[in-house]
Amino acid sequence: xxxxxxxxxxxxxxxxxxxxxxxxxxxxxxxxxxxxxxxxxxxxxxxxxxxxxxxxxxxxxxxxxxxxxxxxxxxxxxxxxxxxxxxxxxxxx
Amino acid sequence: xxxxxxxxxxxxxxxxxxxxxxxxxxxxxxxxxxxxxxxxxxxxxxxxxxxxxxxxxxxxxxxxxxxxxxxxxxxxxxxxxxxxxxxxxxxxxxxxxxxxxxxxxxxxxxxxxxxxxxxxxxxxxxxxxxxxxxxxxxxxxxxxxxxxxxxxxxxxxxxxxxxxxxxxxxxxxxxxxxxxxxxxxxxxxxxxxxxxxxxxxxxxxxxxxxxxxxxxxxxxxxxxxxxxxxxxxxxxxxxxxxxxxxxxxxxxxxxxxxxxxxxxxxxxxxxxxxxxxxxxxxxxxxxxxxxxxxxxxxxxxxxxxxxxxxxxxxxxxxxxxxxxxxxxxxxxxxxxxxxxxxxxxxxxxxxxxxxxxxxxxxxxxxxxxxxxxxxxxxxxxxxxxx
Numbered sequence: 017x018x019x020x021x022x023x024x025x026x027x028x029x030x031x032x033x034x035x036x037x038x039x040x041x042x043x044x045x046x047x048x049x050x051x052x053x054x055x056x057x058x059x060x061x062x063x064x065x066x067x068x069x070x071x072x073x074x075x076x077x078x079x080x081x082x083x084x085x086x087x088x089x090x091x092x093x094x095x096x097x098x099x100x101x102x103x104x105x106x107x108x109x
Numbered sequence: 110x111x112x113x114x115x116x117x118x119x120x121x122x123x124x125x126x127x128x129x130x131x132x133x134x135x136x137x138x139x140x141x142x143x144x145x146x147x148x149x150x151x152x153x154x155x156x157x158x159x160x161x162x163x164x165x166x167x168x169x170x171x172x173x174x175x176x177x178x179x180x181x182x183x184x185x186x187x188x189x190x191x192x193x194x195x196x197x198x199x200x201x202x203x204x205x206x207x208x209x210x211x212x213x214x215x216x217x218x219x220x221x222x223x224x225x226x227x228x229x230x231x232x233x234x235x236x237x238x239x240x241x242x243x244x245x246x247x248x249x250x251x252x253x254x255x256x257x258x259x260x261x262x263x264x265x266x267x268x269x270x271x272x273x274x275x276x277x278x279x280x281x282x283x284x285x286x287x288x289x290x291x292x293x294x295x296x297x298x299x300x301x302x303x304x305x306x307x308x309x310x311x312x313x314x315x316x317x318x319x320x321x322x323x324x325x326x327x328x329x330x331x332x333x334x335x336x337x338x339x340x341x342x343x344x345x346x347x348x349x350x351x352x353x354x355x356x357x358x359x360x361x362x363x364x365x366x367x368x369x370x371x372x373x374x375x376x377x378x379x380x381x382x383x384x385x386x387x388x389x390x391x392x393x394x395x396x397x398x399x400x401x402x403x404x405x406x407x408x409x410x411x412x413x414x415x416x417x418x419x420x421x422x423x424x425x426x427x428x429x430x431x432x433x434x435x436x437x438x439x440x441x442x443x444x445x446x447x448x449x450x451x452x453x454x455x456x457x458x459x460x461x462x463x464x465x466x467x468x469x470x471x472x473x474x475x476x477x478x479x480x481x482x483x484x485x486x487x488x489x490x491x492x493x494x495x
Contacts, residue, residue, distance in 0.1 A: 025273065025274050071294035084354070104292040105270070105271040105274070105276060106245070106246060106251055107270045108245050109186075109245075
């Protein structure tokens with residue numbers, strides 16, 4: 017089953033400029049691993065060298081931060097689930 | 110609800126007329142208008158976000174507005190910083206903003222701070238106000254605003270923008286989460302391009318800034334449901350608003366004092382690393398090379414849209430994303446054919462990034478210090494400053 021992942025503007029250069037991609041996987045973690053396998057350059061922008069999600073990027077399953085889910089990355093993705101990647105942006109001028 | 114003392118606040122007949130559309134709203138009324146007049150709001154930055162929100166806070170009847178900005182109005186600001194006008198180019202933004210605010214609402218007390226917000230002035234400044242609005246444009250100041258709000262117990266009305274997308278929320282309000290709960294740490298410098306590098310749709314900060322103004326007015330009035338605990342995401346191209354849950358993160362260490370935010374955001378470290386890794390060339394040296402007919406290749410790594418604005422004679426356009434995906438590296442290799450390489454962008458950050466990638470691929474080159482802006486200032490006034 018493919019899950020839709022919304023890609024924010026700052027990361028689109030690494031996903032062939034796509035604003036959303038569909039990726040297979042049964043849990044949030046599996047979907048994300050398949051995403052960075054498909055788009056290799058995304059990996060270093062999302063994860064540290066030891067595989068930890070970077071502190072300035074959040075991953076949401078629907079409207080909930082994956083860090084706040086009881087099962088975290090192992091949370092199963094339901095049908096019609098949407099994963100959002102939301103990095104920190106600072107612009108204001 | 111914020112504790113605002115309205116016992117000494119009165120509205121004149123002229124003010125009653127001016128704010129009559131508020132007065133007849135049962136949710137605002139005379140007491141609400143007095144709360145707005147008793148309210149003290151500090152806005153950090155009078156740029157894209159600060160401009161529209163200050164106009165509306167002034168019009169709404171906020172009694173005291175403080176504005177912090179060290180910058181002067183530049184002609185390239187006018188595409189979105191709607192509080193400033195053409196006749197104010199070259200003059201301090203805080204003075205320009207004060208002039209416009211008083212034109213809209215002469216009953217407003219405007220405090221101007223023509224200075225940068227720093228760890229040594231933030232706490233004292235924030236203590237004077239009821240609500241802090243973050244309209245800044247960089248990570249060090251955003252963490253400083255957040256931490257100072259937490260330490261002084263002030264709500265932080267947050268907005269930020271990037272190209273066509275914006276984020277807004279309210280931090281540190283009635284026990285709610287703060288910026289460090291959302292993002293414990295900033296990205297390393299250079300990873301996320303700034304608006305000056307990446308561009309921004311001029312209307313976008315208008316929308317986000319007015320969401321911040323709306324939240325500020327609601328907090329002062331004590332009505333409605335604020336964005337506290339919710340992160341609002343706006344996409345101008347798709348015209349969608351999405352909402353994500355924002356919770357306190359128990360792993361976030363408590364904020365006990367202000368720190369060195371440049372250091373926290375890795376800025377001095379990045380600057381030092383860049384200087385030792387990537388050799389630079391000045392525009393004067395480049396001009397001398399050109400005049401002497403030296404054999405070298407000049408590569409411009411800006412976007413094609415920036416290339417259309419202006420270019421240095423003889424430059425080859427190879428945008429940074431092409432270098433990042435590898436195609437551009439091979440293009441540079443073919444162009445070089447043994448001669449020296451100079452790389453430039455708008456002001457030097459992206460070309461440094463490109464040179465780092467090229468270096469990893471075995472290609473050495475020099476970074477043009479100050480980019481095309483420095484070149485335009487020294488040798489070609491026909492290139493627009495953008």
